[in-house]
Amino acid sequence: MFHQTKLKTFVLLAILVGLIIYTMNGSYFGRELVVEVAILAILAISVDMVSGYGGMVSLCHGAIFGLGAYAYAAVNVLMGGPPALAVVAAIVAAFTFGFAVGAVTSRTRGIFFIMATLAFGQMIYVMIFDSKSLGGDDGMWGLTRLDLSAIGVNLESGVQFAIFSVLCIGLTYVVAALILRSAFGRTFSGIHENEDRMRALGTPVWKFKALAFGLSGSLAGIAGALAAQHTMFVSPELVIWTFSGEVLIVVILGGLGTLVGPVLGAVVMVFLKHEISNITTYWHMIIGILLIITVMAGGRGIYGGLEQYLARRAAKAAPASGAKTDA
Amino acid sequence: MLKVANLCKSFGSLVVTDDVSLHLEKGERRVVLGPNGAGKTTLFNLLAGEIAPSSGDVFIDGKSITSLPVEARAHIGLSRSYQKNNLFEGLTIGENLSLAAAVAMGLSGSLLRDTHNDPELRKVVTDVAAQVGLKDMLEMQVANVSYGNRRQLEVGLALANGPKVLLMDEPTSGVGPSMISAFHGLLKTLPRELTVLIIEHDMDLAFDVADSITVLNYGKVVFEGTPDETRASSLVSEIYLGDWDDDA
Known part of the structure; x- marks a missing residue:
């Protein structure tokens, strides 16, 4: 069950502030990394919401993300709509698809659920790849970014776009946290803990799973809209299922079911990948080894490990200080 | 308040609930007694909707809930x-x-x-x-x-x-005497x-709290009566304690 602890707030703010400082002082390439972190982090938050808190391990969030990007492009390029409308379209399309996947798969569990999400994701991929109007394997280009000149922000500027992306992480986190701490979110966690009892208490389980998957999907749609604006170009590569796997790795690396852990995981993944690929082309192997170590160490992830370490230290310190007052 | 009419459930050729009918008034405290395997928990699963009956009906407040899923019954x-x-x-x-x-x-x-x-x-x-x-x-x-x-x-x-x-369903199963009396x-x-239906093994508790008692054996209702009638019933003691005549 979700609790917004002080440690979570601290880690989240530290990451956001760190990324903004890095953006201001970084090079063009550094800003690219920051936007990459932001997209991955938002997607990881949306996956953690359903996988970490609801046990719905998804292999279609990459596709939902791609669907969001394509919805953005379709409204923006094909229909000539303004970017603001395109963002709404991305969120609505991602929500609708997520809700449908959640509703259809609500009775399946475990491996069958995972495979079903993979199949749904592949459906989107094939549809996009085969669709002439969406550009087929060429994709679509000529996308424009949101116009925020009304509040003095110019997203055409690399620095401002990177900072905007970082703020989107914060926004997504707050939305996910509010959902998880609402009565709805708590019931959703209850379903994860004991689905049969939750049903026996009078909960229509499928509705909760479908809505949670839809809401999580809409967050993935935000990531998609951000990615579309970043490259100003969409291609079927955005929808490839292995991206869903990469996001799951980020979530597990950072800490499944911690919400802030996935953000941390995204930072680690992107910067580590960048650093290691300077040294060797086998960076996948290093990430793989890191993942195995994380899982073998109890599966708490980086954030979970940090939380445990601090809790142990506090527990050690407590009796020690108690002894002092006794003496 | 709760009415069960001719409820039957069989798994293959095994009949676990055999033509069970019950009627509980609002506020009634009814205890269901019966030896192991008498079909008490199955009866509860049928009432709560966790399994579907082979035939028969369940009513709450006069409305049939037989076709309702678990969560809808809980809502009622x-x-x-x-x-x-x-x-x-x-x-x-x-x-x-x-x-x-x-x-x-x-x-x-x-x-x-x-x-x-x-x-x-x-x-x-x-x-x-x-x-x-x-x-x-x-x-x-x-x-x-x-x-x-x-x-x-x-x-x-x-x-x-x-x-x-x-x-x-056996709220006091596996707990000590102090907790049983706390439960009383x-x-x-x-x-x-509040209408209450309890499956219980503890006879003292049953006689103490029940307005009425239903005894199940082999999926059938074999006895229904007040606690006093139950205590006096030779049939009930036979089911619970066995038939001693053979040993005599």
Whole structure:
């Protein structure tokens, strides 16, 4: 069950502030990394919401993300709509698809659920790849970014776009946290803990799973809209299922079911990948080894490990200080 | 309040519920007795909707609920506790009760209210916790509390769910005498309009709290009467204690 602890707030703010400082002082390439972190982090938050808190391990969030990007492009390029409308379209399309996947798969569990999400994701991929109007394997280009000149922000500027992306992480986190701490979110966690009892208490389980998957999907749609604006170009590569796997790795690396852990995981993944690929082309192997170590160490992830370490230290310190007052 | 009409359930050729009919008035306390394998828990599963009957009907307030799924029956006010603890192990006792109370109060789907800090809901949670003797343990993780406390929470979940008809499946199974007597006390504090159906092995408890007693054997209702009639019945003692004539 979700609790917004002080440690979570601290880690989240530290990451956001760190990324903004890095953006201001970084090079063009550094800003690219920051936007990459932001997209991955938002997607990881949306996956953690359903996988970490609801046990719905998804292999279609990459596709939902791609669907969001394509919805953005379709409204923006094909229909000539303004970017603001395109963002709404991305969120609505991602929500609708997520809700449908959640509703259809609500009775399946475990491996069958995972495979079903993979199949749904592949459906989107094939549809996009085969669709002439969406550009087929060429994709679509000529996308424009949101116009925020009304509040003095110019997203055409690399620095401002990177900072905007970082703020989107914060926004997504707050939305996910509010959902998880609402009565709805708590019931959703209850379903994860004991689905049969939750049903026996009078909960229509499928509705909760479908809505949670839809809401999580809409967050993935935000990531998609951000990615579309970043490259100003969409291609079927955005929808490839292995991206869903990469996001799951980020979530597990950072800490499944911690919400802030996935953000941390995204930072680690992107910067580590960048650093290691300077040294060797086998960076996948290093990430793989890191993942195995994380899982073998109890599966708490980086954030979970940090939380445990601090809790142990506090527990050690407590009796020690108690002894002092006794003496 | 609760009416069961000619309920049957068979698994293949094995008949586990054989033409069971019951009628409970509003506020009635009925104890179901019967030896192991008599079909008591199966009867509860049929009433709660966890399995579908082969034939027969279940009514609440005169309305048939036979075709309703589990969650819809719970919404009408049919709440149950389980013989084997069926809790939210990873959560605290308070969180467990909050989940049940939120459903009963129609809040569980709200995206805006944080039920954890909702004063109205917290009151229900603390009241129920006090009722089942878990008042000071709200922050404890279920996985870390004793078996006896879990039995208390099992009943607590059913109570927090806002029942009109409460089904309790051996609430005192596996607990010590002190907790059994505490449970006697709890039953007497329940609102008088609440209809209660209890499966129980403890005869003393059964005779003490019941308005009426139903005895099941081989899936059939073999006896129905007041506690006094049950105590005097040779049939019931035969089922429970065996037929001693052969040994004489």
